[in-house]
Amino acid sequence: MGELRIVVAGAAGRMGRMIVRAIHEAAGMTLAGALERENSPWVDHDPGPLAGCPASGLTIVTDPLPLMLNADAIIDFSSPAATVELAALAAQARIADVIGTTGLADEDLDRIDAAARHAPIVRSGNMSLGVNLLAALTRRAAAALGDEYDIEIVEMHHRMKVDAPSGTALMLGEAAAAGRGIALKSHAARGRDGVSGARRKGDIGFASLRGGTVVGDHEVVFAGEGERLSLAHHAEDRMLFAYGALKAARWAHGRKPGLYAMADVLGLKDG
Numbered sequence: 001m002g003e004l005r006i007v008v009a010g011a012a013g014r015m016g017r018m019i020v021r022a023i024h025e026a027a028g029m030t031l032a033g034a035l036e037r038e039n040s041p042w043v044d045h046d047p048g049p050l051a052g053c054p055a056s057g058l059t060i061v062t063d064p065l066p067l068m069l070n071a072d073a074i075i076d077f078s079s080p081a082a083t084v085e086l087a088a089l090a091a092q093a094r095i096a097d098v099i100g101t102t103g104l105a106d107e108d109l110d111r112i113d114a115a116a117r118h119a120p121i122v123r124s125g126n127m128s129l130g131v132n133l134l135a136a137l138t139r140r141a142a143a144a145l146g147d148e149y150d151i152e153i154v155e156m157h158h159r160m161k162v163d164a165p166s167g168t169a170l171m172l173g174e175a176a177a178a179g180r181g182i183a184l185k186s187h188a189a190r191g192r193d194g195v196s197g198a199r200r201k202g203d204i205g206f207a208s209l210r211g212g213t214v215v216g217d218h219e220v221v222f223a224g225e226g227e228r229l230s231l232a233h234h235a236e237d238r239m240l241f242a243y244g245a246l247k248a249a250r251w252a253h254g255r256k257p258g259l260y261a262m263a264d265v266l267g268l269k270d271g
């Protein structure tokens with residue numbers, strides 16, 4: 001079997017550079033293309049040195065389809081607008097699509113669902129084993145504790161992060177809601193400010209902190225009468241997410257079309 005040829009979207013971004021480096025270091029994988037948006041100052045640059053690697057012989061371009069037609073997978077940590085377009089192109093090219101982008105709106109998710117009818121797509125707000133295990137534990141704790149315990153999800157990220165709550169926080173919220181057998185949409189308490197009233201029983205609260213260079217901290221708090229249980233994860237290095245994304249690309253390549261989660265890749269689905 002030949003090398004897995006991977007296109008990286010957002011190749012000059014914080015995560016894109018990590019992924020280019022992880023591909024360079026991985027056995028059995030090769031960088032097949034690097035994408036940035038139109039007018040990006042990184043167009044025509046070699047993505048290798050940007051990622052701290054030797055010259056790759058490639059340059060960053062803006063036209064995805066020609067690259068995708070000659071690749072096995074795309075790994076996409078870019079922006080919601082780019083991600084929905086790239087998912088449609090992955091469907092057209094029939095290649096695996098690994099989506100790490102967060103901040104996706106419901107309409108974006110619908111478009112990704114549609115693309116997943118024609119291509120295997122792995123989408124996750126967090127590619128780490130630790131967070132996906134945390135989600136499974138959160139679901140279990142929420143089911144065991146019931147709504148006498150108030151659930152609050154607290155996250156902290158670096159000062160450059162543009163979306164809130166984080167994709168991971170929302171994923172943990174979904175896990176908590178599933179554990180309780182409720183829909184997150186009708187129970188999420190986001191952005192409390194001013195006289196916001198007493199806490200509504202059964203709500204799942206979110207709080208977002210931003211500052212410095214924090215890679216990603218998440219805590220799920222179950223606050224009951226006289227006791228408080230906390231489950232937490234601290235990401236210390238972005239390479240963690242890059243390794244997870246590569247694992248997802250390997251797993252998804254050649255799989256039947258569908259929308260998959262990192263829990264599928266990691267075998268945590270029924271855990």
Ligand SMILES: NC(=O)C1=CN([C@@H]2O[C@H](COP(=O)(O)OP(=O)(O)OC[C@H]3O[C@@H](n4cnc5c(N)ncnc54)[C@H](OP(=O)(O)O)[C@@H]3O)[C@@H](O)[C@H]2O)C=CC1
Nearest residue numbers: 010013014015036037077078082100101102125126127241
């Ligand atoms: N699932 C997970 O495990 C993780 C997910 N993330 C998510 O990944 C995303 C990216 O994060 P991060 O790398 O920190 O962000 P960055 O802003 O550093 O990187 C995103 C890159 O994508 C580029 N981009 C924007 N639009 C396009 C386009 N149309 N085509 C190609 N490239 C484009 C950006 O360019 P420009 O700056 O010019 O707009 C930028 O270079 C975020 O949504 C973040 O939350 C991050 C870490 C882990």
Ligand SMILES: O=C(O)C1=N[C@H](C(=O)O)C[C@H](O)C1
Nearest residue numbers: 102125126161166167168216
């Ligand atoms: O933007 C980031 O940096 C991160 N984004 C993801 C999220 O929104 O949860 C994952 C990780 O926490 C880092």
